[in-house]
Amino acid sequence: MESLLISFLKSVIALFIITDAPGNLPFFIGLTEELPKPEKRKVFATAILTGFIMLVIFLFAGMAILDLFNVTLNDFKIAGGILLFWIAIEIMLRGRVNFEHKEDVGVVPLGSPLLVGPGAITTSLVLLQQYGFFVVGAAILTTFCLIWLILHFADDIYRFLGKNGSLIMTKIAAILIAAIAVQYIRQGLMALISN
Numbered sequence: 001m002e003s004l005l006i007s008f009l010k011s012v013i014a015l016f017i018i019t020d021a022p023g024n025l026p027f028f029i030g031l032t033e034e035l036p037k038p039e040k041r042k043v044f045a046t047a048i049l050t051g052f053i054m055l056v057i058f059l060f061a062g063m064a065i066l067d068l069f070n071v072t073l074n075d076f077k078i079a080g081g082i083l084l085f086w087i088a089i090e091i092m093l094r095g096r097v098n099f100e101h102k103e104d105v106g107v108v109p110l111g112s113p114l115l116v117g118p119g120a121i122t123t124s125l126v127l128l129q130q131y132g133f134f135v136v137g138a139a140i141l142t143t144f145c146l147i148w149l150i151l152h153f154a155d156d157i158y159r160f161l162g163k164n165g166s167l168i169m170t171k172i173a174a175i176l177i178a179a180i181a182v183q184y185i186r187q188g189l190m191a192l193i194s195n
Contacts, residue, residue, distance in 0.1 A: 007131040011139030012146075018084075018123045018180065019051065019115050019143060021150040023091075023173035025158050026166050027114060028151060031105045043106040044151040050111025052144045055124050059137060062125045073129055074188040080122025081184030087119060088178035091170060115147065119177065122184060 002010075028047075032040045058065070066076060127136045150157060158166060 004135060007135045008139055008142075011127045011131055011136055012142050014123050014127060014180065015055075015120065015139055015143040016146060017173060017176050018119045019147060020170075020173045020177070021115070021147045022157070022161075023166070023170040024114050025150070025154055025161070026163075026170070028110060028154055029158050031110065041152075043110065044154070046106030047110035047115055048144055048148055048151065050107045051115035051120070051147070052140070054112055054116045055120060055140050056137075058121050058124055059128060059133065059140065062121070062128065066125075073125060074191040076122060077126060077184045077188035078192075080118055080126075081181045081186075081188065084119040084122070084177055084181035084184065087117075088174045088181060091174035091177070119180075123180070126184065126187075 028044065032043050035043065063073070066073065124136060124140065127139065161169065
C-alpha cells in the first residue's frame with residue numbers, strides 16, 4: 001500500500017494535468033485580452049471559483065448523483081474516458097476544443113468546461129474511489145492553488161513561453177489526457193467484465 005504522500009502527489013498530478021491550466025493559457029489570454037488587468041483578474045478568480053466549487057460538489061455528492069441516475073463508477077469511467085479521449089484528439093488536431101457559449105467567460109467556458117469539465121469530474125471521482133476523501137480534497141485544494149498561481153502570472157508565463165511554447169505544452173497535455181482516458185476505459189471495462 002502506498003503512502004498518503006504518494007497518493008496525494010498522484011492525485012495532484014492527475015488533477016493538474018486534466019485541468020491543464022498551462023495548456024489553456026492561450027484561451028484564458030485570448031478570451032480576456034481586451035479587458036483591463038483588474039477585470040481580467042476578476043474573470044480568472046471567477047473561473048477558479050467555478051471550477052473549485054464544481055469539484056467540491058462532486059467530491060461530496062458525486063456518488064449520490066451517479067446513484068440517482070443509476071450509473072456506476074465504472075460506467076462513468078468508460079464514458080469519461082471516451083470523452084477525455086475525444087478532447088485529446090480535438091486538442092491534437094485543432095490545438096483546442098471549440099466552445100460556443102460565451103455569456104460569461106469566467107464561468108463558461110473558462111471555469112467549465114476548460115478548467116473543470118467531464119474529465120476533471122471523472123478524475124476526481126476515480127481518485128476518490130482509490131484514495132479517499134481526505135487525500136482527494138487536499139489534492140483539489142492544492143491543484144486550485146497552483147492554478148491560481150498560473151493565472152495570476154498568466155500574461156508573464158504566456159510571454160515567457162511564447163506561442164510555440166504554449167502550443168508544445170498543449171500537445172504534451174493532450175497526449176497525457178489521452179493516456180489517462182485509455183486507463184479509465186481499460187479500468188472500467190475490466191471491472192465490468194470481471195462482474
